[in-house]
Amino acid sequence: MIRAMLTLLLVLALLPTSALAIPTWGAKDSSPAGTPPAALRPGEWVWGGDSKEMGPMAVVVSLTEQRAYVYRNGLLIAVSTVSSGKPGHETPTGVFTILQKDKDHHCSTYNNAPMPYQERLTWDGVALHAGGLPGYPESHGCVHLPTEFARLLFDATTMGMVVVISKEGLAPEDLVHPTVASPIDPKTGSDDTAPLLGAQEQFRWEPQKSPAGPLSMVMSTKDRRLFVFRNGIEIGRARIDFRDGRVPKGTHAYLVSGTTSGREATWRRIGIPGHEEEAGQEVAAQDVARVVVPPAFSAAVFPLLQPGAVLLQTDLHVLPETTGPALQVLNADVPAL
Numbered sequence: 001m002i003r004a005m006l007t008l009l010l011v012l013a014l015l016p017t018s019a020l021a022i023p024t025w026g027a028k029d030s031s032p033a034g035t036p037p038a039a040l041r042p043g044e045w046v047w048g049g050d051s052k053e054m055g056p057m058a059v060v061v062s063l064t065e066q067r068a069y070v071y072r073n074g075l076l077i078a079v080s081t082v083s084s085g086k087p088g089h090e091t092p093t094g095v096f097t098i099l100q101k102d103k104d105h106h107c108s109t110y111n112n113a114p115m116p117y118q119e120r121l122t123w124d125g126v127a128l129h130a131g132g133l134p135g136y137p138e139s140h141g142c143v144h145l146p147t148e149f150a151r152l153l154f155d156a157t158t159m160g161m162v163v164v165i166s167k168e169g170l171a172p173e174d175l176v177h178p179t180v181a182s183p184i185d186p187k188t189g190s191d192d193t194a195p196l197l198g199a200q201e202q203f204r205w206e207p208q209k210s211p212a213g214p215l216s217m218v219m220s221t222k223d224r225r226l227f228v229f230r231n232g233i234e235i236g237r238a239r240i241d242f243r244d245g246r247v248p249k250g251t252h253a254y255l256v257s258g259t260t261s262g263r264e265a266t267w268r269r270i271g272i273p274g275h276e277e278e279a280g281q282e283v284a285a286q287d288v289a290r291v292v293v294p295p296a297f298s299a300a301v302f303p304l305l306q307p308g309a310v311l312l313q314t315d316l317h318v319l320p321e322t323t324g325p326a327l328q329v330l331n332a333d334v335p336a337l
Contacts, residue, residue: 026146032274042135045080074229095189203238
């Protein structure tokens with residue numbers, strides 16, 4: 001027995017350090033879904049839930065903010081603090097795609113250093129992966145992520161997925177300071193921010209911009225706007241209001257559980273971080289009816305609503321002239337959503 005233990009210790013002593021223990025970085029659990037991105041401390045992150053059936057995914061990394069924003073079908077589903085390349089090893093900006101994925105990658109260039117959940121963006125060494133997060137740029141060009149966030153992202157992404165890396169002075173403002181609604185085309189990574197509604201414009205409806213694909217929606221109670229995305233592209237937005245004057249608070253998520261011939265949809269709550277207890281709760285008809293949507297916009301959207309369509313409610317801003325990402329349920333005036 002003693003000889004066996006000594007042999008084991010000798011074998012372990014001869015193994016490279018990386019084979020003995022791979023470090024972990026950042027928070028182990030998600031912060032509440034309503035946490036403003038600017039309030040996240042180094043190593044903190046939010047993952048609100050995900051399903052590949054929802055539609056295409058894309059990532060925007062803001063070097064200026066040192067944060068990564070993850071979108072699924074136009075909705076912000078996750079955000080994390082990052083650490084990018086330090087001076088002399090700056091992370092390049094631009095539009096990239098995931099070229100290779102390696103869950104247990106080790107870097108031969110840097111003494112076999114572990115780079116868990118690596119997602120390669122360039123063949124000369126730039127990648128997303130778990131790594132140190134001191135609160136400022138300190139990598140050799142890669143984008144470091146918290147370990148658990150990197151794992152979730154690794155499982156959710158696909159080869160060829162678009163990753164946009166932006167920086168102040170080198171990219172449009174909405175890519176440097178992203179909001180809860182996606183600013184990019186998930187296929188090309190190009191800026192896809194729609195113009196603001198005009199002073200007399202109650203809504204805009206452009207279904208031809210994305211003729212097919214899954215539907216999702218963002219409701220900003222701060223901006224009093226409803227945004228509709230199909231296959232990751234914005235196809236409509238409308239002004240909204242609240243019947244009794246009480247504006248819903250916080251960030252919540254809902255999905256369509258059914259529709260009726262009377263042009264009404266039934267909704268259930270999704271249990272996102274900070275609101276796990278809401279999972280599966282049915283939304284009362286009177287709560288849906290509190291949200292007032294232009295009738296013509298409601299009539300256009302309703303035929304597209306299918307069970308599983310997601311609505312994100314937030315009390316953060318979406319509009320670019322304001323600051324920040326909230327979600328409530330949908331409409332009211334006949335025909336109701």
